Amino acid sequence: MLAELPASPGPATAAGPARRASLLSPGARYILLRLCFVPIGALAVATLSFFFVNLIPSDPVRAFLGSLATKAQIVAEQHKLGLDQSVWDRYIRYMSGLFHGSLGNSYYGGQAVIDAIGQRIVSSAELIIPAFILAYLIGVTLGGIGAYFKGRPADRVAGAAVALAQSIPDYIVGLLGVFILFYELHLLPAPTGQLSLIIIPPQSVTNASFIDSLIAGNGPAITDSLQHLIMPVLALGIANSVVFARITRVAMVKSLASAHIEFARARGLREWQVVRQAFKVSRIPVITYSATVIASLIGGDAIVEQVFNWQGVGQWAVAGMLRSDLPVVQGFVLLSGVITLVAYLLADLIIFRVDPRIRRPQGKEGSR
Numbered sequence: 426m427l428a429e430l431p432a433s434p435g436p437a438t439a440a441g442p443a444r445r446a447s448l449l450s451p452g453a454r455y456i457l458l459r460l461c462f463v464p465i466g467a468l469a470v471a472t473l474s475f476f477f478v479n480l481i482p483s484d485p486v487r488a489f490l491g492s493l494a495t496k497a498q499i500v501a502e503q504h505k506l507g508l509d510q511s512v513w514d515r516y517i518r519y520m521s522g523l524f525h526g527s528l529g530n531s532y533y534g535g536q537a538v539i540d541a542i543g544q545r546i547v548s549s550a551e552l553i554i555p556a557f558i559l560a561y562l563i564g565v566t567l568g569g570i571g572a573y574f575k576g577r578p579a580d581r582v583a584g585a586a587v588a589l590a591q592s593i594p595d596y597i598v599g600l601l602g603v604f605i606l607f608y609e610l611h612l613l614p615a616p617t618g619q620l621s622l623i624i625i626p627p628q629s630v631t632n633a634s635f636i637d638s639l640i641a642g643n644g645p646a647i648t649d650s651l652q653h654l655i656m657p658v659l660a661l662g663i664a665n666s667v668v669f670a671r672i673t674r675v676a677m678v679k680s681l682a683s684a685h686i687e688f689a690r691a692r693g694l695r696e697w698q699v700v701r702q703a704f705k706v707s708r709i710p711v712i713t714y715s716a717t718v719i720a721s722l723i724g725g726d727a728i729v730e731q732v733f734n735w736q737g738v739g740q741w742a743v744a745g746m747l748r749s750d751l752p753v754v755q756g757f758v759l760l761s762g763v764i765t766l767v768a769y770l771l772a773d774l775i776i777f778r779v780d781p782r783i784r785r786p787q788g789k790e791g792s793r
Contacts, residue, residue, distance in 0.1 A: 596729055
């Protein structure tokens with residue numbers, strides 16, 4: 426009787442989809458989805474940057490030729506640059522060049538935009554990377570002090586420092602630093618770029634004087650270029666520490682008041698161990714907002730480079746904006762957007778690594 430019953434199809438048929446679903450772990454799916462978002466986001470940034478730049482009222486040809494140019498010269502130059510075409514035709518041409526690895530050529534000198542970025546990107550990174558580290562250290566320290574001493578004088582002092590840093594733009598911090606440290610105290614060299622005029626520059630490899638000096642082993646150039654780095658890095662780091670300070674304070678106040686930290690104190694842990702544990706619990710929002718700080722650093726770097734004559738991507742972009750050099754502006758906006766997207770991707774991957782709740786498969790807790 427039992428032999429005549431048909432075999433149950435449930436487990437056999439369910440095994441196929443389950444096996445296929447398990448080909449990718451939750452972690453692999455998480456990473457894959459975020460990697461797929463980067464090219465999509467880059468395409469959106471390229472599209473938005475093109476239309477924002479090209480729809481802003483400007484006359485790049487007249488800016489290029491000058492006010493004495495004749496109408497025939499203006500028409501001929503517009504035709505040469507393709508500016509007499511419709512916006513949609515120019516967009517198709519721009520995207521076609523982008524897929525072939527071209528960002529167009531500058532209206533001034535005809536240099537390829539991607540080559541210009543390659544020549545200057547390391548110089549800008551030489552400022553942005555240490556400024557990010559400094560902003561993190563200052564912000565986390567002030568935020569942690571404010572959270573631990575909440576409502577006490579130390580909290581008010583830290584809050585006043587954060588408010589002061591937020592109220593002064595980064596380039597003003599740089600100018601104040603030049604006035605105090607160069608003009609008044611003579612501790613740092615004049616803001617003449619990446620090297621003093623009396624220093625023989627090293628052979629150019631990356632166009633970043635400090636790195637090139639290290640490669641060449643040029644002691645005087647290393648010392649001088651390091652001194653030139655101090656003020657722009659301080660300006661960017663202090664101004665951008667505000668985000669880290671505010672997020673750290675909010676997160677650590679909540680963490681220090683949690684049952685988890687009360688249990689840690691009840692176990693008899695030393696106070697520095699309790700604080701370290703509270704920071705570990707509150708580090709997720711700090712990591713999340715790191716990408717926002719990087720985006721802010723890119724924007725602030727453009728102005729600070731102009732103040733200190735740094736000759737990086739930011740100063741090059743500012744010059745392009747002032748001259749209505751549309752390919753240069755488009756290239757800078759696209760570069761900034763892609764760097765920001767990559768920064769958010771790295772933040773997501775770091776959070777995935779340090780937060781076990783993301784790595785846990787959905788529904789696992791409910792099945793227990």
